Amino acid sequence: MNPLGLATWLSARAQRDPHKPALTFENETWKYAELQRRVEEQAAFLASTGVSVGDRVAYLGMNHSNFLVALFAVNRLGATFVPLNYRLADDELTYILDDAGATALIADGQHVPIIDRIRGSLAVQSYLTFDGEFDGWLQHGPAEGGSVPEVEVSPDDVAAILYTSGTTGRPKGSILTHRNIWTGNVNWMLAVNYHGEHIALTSAPLFHSGGLCVMTLPVLMAGGHVIIHERFDADRVLADVETYRVTSLFLVPTMMLYLTQEATFDSADLSSLQIIVAGAAPVPKHLLELFGSRGIPVSQCWGMTETSTGATFLGTERALDKLGSCGTPGMLNEVKLIDFDGNDLNTPGVPGELCVRGDTVTPGYWNLPDATAAAQLDGGWFKTGDVAYQDSDGFYFICDRLKDLIISGGENVYPAEVESAIYTHSAVAEVAVIGMPDPEWGERVAAVVVPKQGATIELDELREFLGGALARYKLPRELVVVDELPRNTTGKIMKHVLRKDVGAIRS
Template sequence: MSPGHPANSGTHVDVSPAAAIHRHARTQPDSLAIRYAGGDLTFAQLDDRAARLATVLADGGVNAGDRVAYLGLNSPSFLITLLAAHRLGAIFVPINFRLTGPELHGVLRPSGAATIVCEEGHRTVLEAVRDGTALKRFLLVDDDPEVPAAPVPPEGWETWSGLLARALPTARIALRRFDDPAVIMFTSGTTGLPKGVVLTHGNIWWNAINVDTQLDTRRGDVTHAVAPIFHVGALNSFLVRTLVRGGTVVLRRAFDPAGFLDDLVTYRVNSFFAVPTMLAALAQLPGVFETDLSDLRAIVVAGAPVPPSLIQQYADHGIWLQQAWGLTETAPFATHLPVERTLAKLGSAGIPMPHTEVRIVDPAANTPVTAGVAGEIVVRGPNVTPGYWNNPEATSAAFDDDGWFHSGDVGYLDDDGCLFIVDRLKDMIISGGENVYPAEVERALADLPGLVDVAIVGAVDERWGETVVAVVAVTQGSAISLATLREHAATRLARYKLPRQLKVVDTVPRNATGKLDKVAVRRLLDAGP
């Protein structure tokens, strides 16, 4: 056999999660796959339900390459739908359950999904925007005690439980290779219309290999999933990989700090993905740092800038938060800070993943810059999306001729190759000719006593072009003034970066992934006092 023969290449390996779950159903059928308040599932039960739903979908005309959407909170039905779609070679489209009507239409229409699985709590908003989409078949989850059920089956909807009960489980599982599309995830759209990021089975597989190489994950691990799993960080960090490796997922619909802590202890959780706001809330629980959390080996914090003070607080109690950076387009992790560097590189998003290249370039010239110089972060590797769904213009704009994906994030690499995130390129404020990166100001203010949350945005200013505005939420009874903000940040920031205006709000807008929603923040400013 000659070198380079396809049999040697590995490109014919089946990397579908559905095939892995089916394998576990045969070899460890009674092992617990999903622990859920509405009912646990073994691997045999999970595989059987996915196989039955695959029959239902196929009977409705779903074929390889078709899109199957899901609208609802974290639940086994989300994962069953994903696995059923993959059994058929179809593409799974998870939908942000917090979207309003126009936003929902703006995702469903370009996805081209003809079939959707939906929870009752989201049916009304979906029905209001179904016209103009490709949707033809509507399946309603009705057998989950955690999901409110419709009193009678609504017209035009088929109930999930009856369909699964009547269907014969299909034995067929489509062979899925590295380049086959697995998921379309729509970006949050906080800076414009959302784009459908295509993630292939290979993108997901290589991300898993990166995670397994860098983090202390093991076969049979227990992972906790409470961050919304329609988001790439929550889905692809540990959840899918844990199931593929035969472990258990503790799946929760919504974050409750006390319940989360109880789960960590009761089920001896080994890993979880979180956004910073979750860990900040957890740290407020009385006695949290006296609790035995010794089973935790891998805590990845991402999705929004992580205040160094939060990392230090946990480290002081022997709990190591591992910061990572990436995007939906990188499936999700491009960098990760190894646990042994947590304090030495406090605030860093880490080093490039083993099978991923990361470079900093001058945004205008697209040429590499030297260590310590800020520029745009670009990424290349097998975990990076091939492009955007039916959007060649956006794909072309995101990739250069050498295959580097341009993230739109600004950062720098230090002399040791560790990445430090500065901000989003589009969020940069130019005040008096000087560049101000809002994330830098937000970090400088994050540990101010009485401050709950902060967003920094620019506002038009006749003298400076733009001026720095702080939009803050404070604890009850706190009286934080503009002078207080400026004094607190003055030891860390140049004067031109300090806020010149202050607006106090009840809640600083964030999207479902924990990122600041700068579009909504600016609307608050436009609304006036």
């Protein structure tokens, strides 16, 4: 068997450490042997419904141990796992399921009604659930003894397709191979020293590469213990750090802030924490100092779904003297900058586009050959679309986004998608969507609107109008009405001017 295969390395870990705790959810702990048994039984059940090599199997549900069982079971059959963002609107889910060509869909009970609303427009053949009884859904109960042989996969077979927001208003399916995920796991182990005694708590969404790939999969591969929360709840995170003597947390800065705002933060016993891995945005100095005062080191990183998450890593000892940096390249990937003509850029302090090369990098986007080609350079380099610079010590700093990506509370929001939805409003003549600094969310979505003559528009009404088309985290939190949008000589909207003007209005 290929040792890089997801199902293969889990099976190998279960053989080595059958009696070690692997997963805990809602106070129920499975040891590695139990996790492996459940994976084999679910794979047998999926095979009985017709799932086979190369099929795409989608999953819609909250964080749950069943999410990981499904991931490994699907890959045991040589099929591809497609996790769905449960925050998406009906139209968005429909598009992704159709684009992926999903032949089977697994949903938890609370999301069955959502799929039932759109089921008539889907080409999915098998609908599966693991809790509750629903008309037209196959329920997989606690089967016993079922198993099918593991399919041998190639390292470059597609293990998962993770959909990210698209700059053209449609999500893009980022392909992750078995090699990508395996190499990403090892990259993280080398960067932050994950090992078999780590106890990691995951509360970030598992459908995100951050929740899945930054800590959960590397710790499982290392033989550690993963505690899963259905969703992030600051008070419960603090309580479970004490209960399970958690050593590792993955948090975005907003989540870190929420922890400090809990009444129990000062009295919570956090002495077991060996590391907080932080991503999505730079951690503010006051949070670094606050957690540092509790003896909790913070390791910051930069990466993206297309690079199996981490591509640069900042050691905990450099958090303050390299404030704002995302670190240096990982052990198993390379990073470089190019100027805006595509030439290599090595001058400290001069911004350029960040590029990544290595076995962590996606081979491309599902069904999007043009987007794949546009992101790839000769020599195996991948253009990330992020603008960064290096200091004289070789540390990278993200300073802008070529594609105007907004990161709000750890969620990626692309303005073009939101703008397309806003343009369908009858009162809107022109719109530009920008990200504005926000002390709670890092950035918030702001819509700058030119209304049609004689028309008026209010924020609450606009949010309500968009609610059926966009996930809630993509909805504008701020509305600015203007007479015209600033444009350059070619007619392109100058969003940097908008950010400055909106900031001036607010101040």
